[in-house]
Amino acid sequence: MPIYHQLGNVPHKRHTTHEKPEGGIYYEQLFGTEGFHGMSSLLYHVHRPTMIRSISEGVDVAPRAAISKNISPMMLQGWNVSPDSDFLKSRVHVLFNNDLNIALAAPSKSLDSYFYKNADADEMIFVHQGSGKLRTLVGNIDFVYGDYLVIPRGMIYQIEFNTSENRLFIVESFSPILTPKRYRNDFGQLLEHAPFCERDIRRPDHLETIDQKGDYIVKIRKENVMHEIVYATHPFDVVGWDGYNYPYAFSIHDFEPITGRVHQPPPVHQTFEAHNFVVCSFCPRLYDYHPKAIPAPYNHSNIDSDEVLYYVDGDFMSRNHVDKGYISLHPGGIPHGPHPGAYERSIGKKETGELAVMVDTFKPLKVTQAAVDLSDKSYITSWLE
Ligand SMILES: [Fe+2]
Numbered sequence: 314m315p316i317y318h319q320l321g322n323v324p325h326k327r328h329t330t331h332e333k334p335e336g337g338i339y340y341e342q343l344f345g346t347e348g349f350h351g352m353s354s355l356l357y358h359v360h361r362p363t364m365i366r367s368i369s370e371g372v373d374v375a376p377r378a379a380i381s382k383n384i385s386p387m388m389l390q391g392w393n394v395s396p397d398s399d400f401l402k403s404r405v406h407v408l409f410n411n412d413l414n415i416a417l418a419a420p421s422k423s424l425d426s427y428f429y430k431n432a433d434a435d436e437m438i439f440v441h442q443g444s445g446k447l448r449t450l451v452g453n454i455d456f457v458y459g460d461y462l463v464i465p466r467g468m469i470y471q472i473e474f475n476t477s478e479n480r481l482f483i484v485e486s487f488s489p490i491l492t493p494k495r496y497r498n499d500f501g502q503l504l505e506h507a508p509f510c511e512r513d514i515r516r517p518d519h520l521e522t523i524d525q526k527g528d529y530i531v532k533i534r535k536e537n538v539m540h541e542i543v544y545a546t547h548p549f550d551v552v553g554w555d556g557y558n559y560p561y562a563f564s565i566h567d568f569e570p571i572t573g574r575v576h577q578p579p580p581v582h583q584t585f586e587a588h589n590f591v592v593c594s595f596c597p598r599l600y601d602y603h604p605k606a607i608p609a610p611y612n613h614s615n616i617d618s619d620e621v622l623y624y625v626d627g628d629f630m631s632r633n634h635v636d637k638g639y640i641s642l643h644p645g646g647i648p649h650g651p652h653p654g655a656y657e658r659s660i661g662k663k664e665t666g667e668l669a670v671m672v673d674t675f676k677p678l679k680v681t682q683a684a685v686d687l688s689d690k691s692y693i694t695s696w697l698e
Pocket of ligand 1: 643
């Protein structure tokens with residue numbers, strides 16, 4: 314995240330001694346996301362972050378394709394995924410390609426018996442239901458309904474939920490998740506025409522420093538294999554850090570929609586970008602105000618994009634029979650558009666309360682068996698009159 318941030322104590326100069334009050338020095342770690350040129354932070358640990366006790370044999374957790382070359386529109390009834398008490402096992406991958414995985418999850422318990430690190434992917438966790446606290450080695454972030462949690466790859470974390478009723482929409486991105494470049498100036502500052510600004514970005518605000526020795530399990534996802542490493546010290550032993558690489562939260566309710574006299578194209582809803590995909594937020598807003606405007610989207614054929622919409626709340630104007638937690642997939646190669654009646658119904662309407670998250674991928678998505686099992690088989694003919 315291109316805002317400098319600091320928590321706890323750091324020495325005046327980088328790569329110099331940071332002395333412990335009781336004697337000895339803290340152990341510095343450069344924590345970057347792309348080589349030595351991407352965003353990074355400098356962390357100061359009580360103990361060496363390299364004290365491995367054991368590494369267990371990895372378990373293959375790669376998503377598998379039930380349909381690898383898909384051209385069918387699909388509607389997944391995402392709310393039907395089963396809750397699971399384990400945070401990682403609750404994650405049901407539905408769509409994926411070489412750039413990202415898309416998953417749904419209904420974790421019913423906090424993740425507190427082990428730690429998790431995704432070494433493959435930045436994670437964007439959209440909180441559809443639930444609240445709690447994201448705990449990381451660089452500090453904590455409280456979250457509620459509507460928050461996007463953006464967690465850079467390599468970040469060790471746990472997550473606390475306040476209740477057992479939690480619903481998450483998750484994107485695992487194999488490249489850094491960034492704010493749109495066109496909304497940033499040369500210094501990384503968000504520009505005046507951006508639909509959100511730095512005040513909306515919630516950074517970690519409470520650094521826990523836990524100086525403990527023992528056996529601490531960190532589950533690490535790398536190359537789609539889940540490894541289990543036992544460390545000899547508590548992973549959250551950082552006394553201070555500074556830099557640009559850290560998790561943050563952004564509420565979809567803080568996204569300020571861009572509207573116009575006639576229909577505005579999806580890029581006005583863009584919130585994040587990564588290599589080969591974008592994430593957009595469709596938020597409650599006033600409709601187009603030309604006297605003859607048609608607020609519903611025109612049919613469109615972005616021949617090179619697969620379009621995934623995750624329906625969060627409100628009445629979704631262009632779809633019939635859509636409920637919260639549903640996911641539509643409109644693959645590239647064929648046009649898609651509003652359902653019969655939706656186009657006409659939208660004329661003269663003043664506003665919408667719809668809330669949805671869209672992921673547009675520039676390479677085709679593969680479909681898992683879990684997605685097939687969640688899908689409404691009648692969807693492909695739902696435009697017939
Ligand atoms: Fe679309």
